Amino acid sequence: SAVISQKPSRDICQRGTSLTIQCQVDSQVTMMFWYRQQPGQSLTLIATANQGSEATYESGFVIDKFPISRPNLTFSTLTVSNMSPEDSSIYLCSVGGDRATEAFFGQGTRLTVV
């Protein structure tokens, strides 16, 4: 299993600003994933972050809005840029496990944009 730490755990931000969320894993992993979970909803994949290459974004998510860094095999950041109240969500970092469809998640970052 993998232990994932996310920072911050929560934040309240002004609209128009940006927030960078950090994700630290206790082991080296090839792929890291970023999800968004809007209030009362399921998880939606934002992007897949591979070390040494640009992140792959899912439909509806763009790099200008959600830039991702992946400087090494244990760390990644997701930035939510030019925030609006619609960006208020929980953002989750995840890594895969050894088994198919096995994944480990961080505690999430609860973002409120006012």
Place this chain on the structure above:
Amino acid sequence: LAKTTQPISMDSYEGQEVNITCSHNNIATNDYITWYQQFPSQGPRFIIQGYKTKVTNEVASLFIPADRKSSTLSLPRVSLSDTAVYYCLVGDYGTLTFGKGTMLLVSP
């Protein structure tokens, strides 16, 4: 990835066995069936995974019929702390697609 269908919500009482069924009619040969549990303000937690027949661990059992078009997560003797959202996923290695999940409410 195969689409999954599961009940939106279920209610139970402490000490009862709870069975949550998930339909996945379009499951592919290489797909596994995996269940996750999510408590409020936490990320999802892997519960159990199977390919066919029955799998049991310290938390739950997973029943998969021969045609693999559905699966049933069985939680024995639930407690209040089992109140959570349970997600059924099917797929192979790669990204995960979460459905709407089943909100299980356990009452005293």
